[in-house]
Amino acid sequence: MAEGERVRRILHCDMDCYYAAVHVRDDSSLAGRPVVVGGDPGGRGVVATANYEARRYGIHSAMPAARAKRLCPEAVFLAPDFPRYRRESERIFAIYREVTPVVETVSLDEAYLDVTEHLGSSGRASEIAKEIRRRVRAERGLTVSVGVGPNCLVAKIASDACKPDGLKVVPPARVRSFLDPLPVRRLHGVGPATEHALAAMGVATVAQLRVVPLRDLLARFHSHGRTLHEYAHGNDERPVEPFHERKSLGTENTYRRDLSVLTAMDEQLDAMAREVATGLVRRDIAACTVTLKVRYPDFTTVTRSLTFRVPTADSGRIGSTARGLLRRTEAARRGVRLLGVSVSTLVPATMRQLELFGDG
Numbered sequence: 001m002a003e004g005e006r007v008r009r010i011l012h013c014d015m016d017c018y019y020a021a022v023h024v025r026d027d028s029s030l031a032g033r034p035v036v037v038g039g040d041p042g043g044r045g046v047v048a049t050a051n052y053e054a055r056r057y058g059i060h061s062a063m064p065a066a067r068a069k070r071l072c073p074e075a076v077f078l079a080p081d082f083p084r085y086r087r088e089s090e091r092i093f094a095i096y097r098e099v100t101p102v103v104e105t106v107s108l109d110e111a112y113l114d115v116t117e118h119l120g121s122s123g124r125a126s127e128i129a130k131e132i133r134r135r136v137r138a139e140r141g142l143t144v145s146v147g148v149g150p151n152c153l154v155a156k157i158a159s160d161a162c163k164p165d166g167l168k169v170v171p172p173a174r175v176r177s178f179l180d181p182l183p184v185r186r187l188h189g190v191g192p193a194t195e196h197a198l199a200a201m202g203v204a205t206v207a208q209l210r211v212v213p214l215r216d217l218l219a220r221f222h223s224h225g226r227t228l229h230e231y232a233h234g235n236d237e238r239p240v241e242p243f244h245e246r247k248s249l250g251t252e253n254t255y256r257r258d259l260s261v262l263t264a265m266d267e268q269l270d271a272m273a274r275e276v277a278t279g280l281v282r283r284d285i286a287a288c289t290v291t292l293k294v295r296y297p298d299f300t301t302v303t304r305s306l307t308f309r310v311p312t313a314d315s316g317r318i319g320s321t322a323r324g325l326l327r328r329t330e331a332a333r334r335g336v337r338l339l340g341v342s343v344s345t346l347v348p349a350t351m352r353q354l355e356l357f358g359d360g
């Protein structure tokens, strides 16, 4: 953290074995029993999540369901019900949003909250974390683990460290002692390949990574080396981005002289599509719906929309869709004084994978 910079207070809220917990809450016959949510254990599906009773048998997310069945034949196997998890998430996240508007949705069961400007009467992030945990339990009948730290990196590792049903606060002065003994794999963005490469350099823990000279990390990992260096020092400047508040993203232009030629309109739409796509990529989100807005010279305004089954953040796809929609208007015949391109039905760019492989 730079000298004189204000300390942020970030919460990472992570529901405990979320999908399984929702089923157990709603069906008292499941209480105390091993519960596995995922694919058919008789087929080739994988485990999305397992409750702690099932984890005791060695069952974990992304494991083949058939293997889970062999480890614990008496476990209850349930098919996922995403609309139900999504409805529940909306209610839980509504509690978060009463605390701060700065809520970033990571997946159906995981969110970052920036409470720096919303510390309430106590002035303490730890009190806010306690209140959130109390309310989620009382109002939703579920448990959420919360990590508190000066940035997303530390808050996330803290919530992992206190699961299940835990609270872990890491004050800025203790970030280094908290991170140092951990294996490098616990840092965001360190996957098996990076872990392996670091091991070859004799680096297994965060403390060991912290003392590797930056130039060595840059030589080995290029720009990612700088991120590793920052993370090993407990620094993470990523902002909490509440894109889920956002229902759409778009841009429009009013022309001083009406456009009358279709190719000129197409050029405008392509430029706007690039701008919109840049906005999506920057927020790490994707859109399912493209909407074109056209205002004719007589001020009559029409919109045309198309919704994809698979979300996109691609400027070419958004542009060609907008051009196609333009041909479903009378723009070519009447001319236009305004054009607009917007996207909606926004989802996290990673949502689909997260839904396949479950929560943690």
Ligand SMILES: [Mg+2]
Binding pocket: 014, 015, 016, 017, 018, 109, 110, 359, 360
């Ligand atoms: Mg979770």
